[in-house]
Amino acid sequence: MRDPTPTGDDLVQVLSTLSNPHRLRVVAALAGGRNYVSQLARELDISRALLQVHLKKLEAAGLVVSQLELSEDGKAMKFYEVRPFSVHLTPEYVMDVVQTLTIEKGPRG
Template sequence: MSEGDDLVRVLATLANPHRLRVVAALAGGRNYVSDLARQLQISRPLLQVHLKKLEAAGLVSASLELSEDGKAMKFYELVPFDLRLTPQLVAGIAPTLTEKGPEQ
């Protein structure tokens, strides 16, 4: 995958309001799925769809942990990123774009 395709995938991933809200919620620190779903007022299945897309784009990471009562809990946290989009950046990576573009 090219650098240009990676940028397209990240931008496409962040172009969704639910995913932007997930990123905003995780900016305060890692959290588990059920708590995030309550905080964002969306269903866990819908949240998991968005978390998987964020994870595929390299924007979040997940870890499975056991609670004190033995319940498996999946925690998500942001992978540090700093996205600065400038005309010069776009001009520099445009030649690396594949014809088809990344699959989404």
């Protein structure tokens, strides 16, 4: 997570982001080293457009970072890599971070 002391909202964002199987596969692929979008899409056998959607969500959650570089032939290539992160969930941790939630509460049932 981004902040050394993550909030409840940070936890919700990270867990929500990682709840998608495509995004888990992206993180797993990037854990092996940084890669550029076209190559990563081929390795994961998904379209570049779909991959871009998932990479944006992972980047917004602070789980991956990107860097634009120029190839030798002058073509722009966007590389992604995983940011180190750890999520250790315990009931006590959830009890602590729930106090910092700003996301709206759902209707009572």
